[in-house]
Amino acid sequence: AQTVTQSQPEMSVQEAETVTLSCTYDTSENNYYLFWYKQPPSRQMILVIRQEAYKQQNATENRFSVNFQKAAKSFSLKISDSQLGDTAMYFCAFLAGNNRKLIWGLGTSLAVNP
Amino acid sequence: GAVVSQHPSRVICKSGTSVKIECRSLDFQATTMFWYRQFPKKSLMLMATSNEGSKATYEQGVEKDKFLINHASLTLSTLTVTSAHPEDSSFYICSAPPPGLAHNEQFFGPGTRLTVL
Numbered sequence: 001a002q003t004v005t006q007s008q009p010e011m012s013v014q015e016a017e018t019v020t021l022s023c024t025y026d027t028s029e030n031n032y033y034l035f036w037y038k039q040p041p042s043r044q045m046i047l048v049i050r051q052e053a054y055k056q057q058n059a060t061e062n063r064f065s066v067n068f069q070k071a072a073k074s075f076s077l078k079i080s081d082s083q084l085g086d087t088a089m090y091f092c093a094f095l096a097g098n099n100r101k102l103i104w105g106l107g108t109s110l111a112v113n114p
Numbered sequence: 115g116a117v118v119s120q121h122p123s124r125v126i127c128k129s130g131t132s133v134k135i136e137c138r139s140l141d142f143q144a145t146t147m148f149w150y151r152q153f154p155k156k157s158l159m160l161m162a163t164s165n166e167g168s169k170a171t172y173e174q175g176v177e178k179d180k181f182l183i184n185h186a187s188l189t190l191s192t193l194t195v196t197s198a199h200p201e202d203s204s205f206y207i208c209s210a211p212p213p214g215l216a217h218n219e220q221f222f223g224p225g226t227r228l229t230v231l
Contacts, residue, residue: 033218042224089155091157101163
């Protein structure tokens, strides 16, 4: 069975600092996609960043970057220069196969403190 | 990016009544939509996959007679919570993957907060 594990239920960071959220997954698939979604207090799910497993280069979107370690099945999210608006729940998700079902981690609640 | 809407955004109903939640893809056609349930500060729990023109596929433990799903068109899926009870109170979210996206991104509706009194 495919699983996604986020081992940090809650984290906090000072504004302008850097924080890393961890995510590990388990799968026997070779081709798959990994995502980080953000859910702010409005509860609208927003895609932060995605990574295709066949790409060795780590994805980057402005202040957000990932450290994708395929052999270790690890997919951490680094947020640089944290901003108050980054306060949200962050979910790591995995997708493989043709059914397009996302497998979700339990989430990490991130608080950015002024 | 693609837009998915949900209606209503929040609903309060009496126990025993039925509630219909709509999920629409506004600028793309979606042959598949997903319905999730989310409890406060918890992860998303997939309830069912809505398939246009055919029956929905329910996840294990989800009562299909309780949560009726109809994917009537390529832009609309509805979730009806029948004979709602207080334990059905939750946040319901739909998502849809636009066709042809190689990276398999899904777009999410803003969610519907259901409160059953």
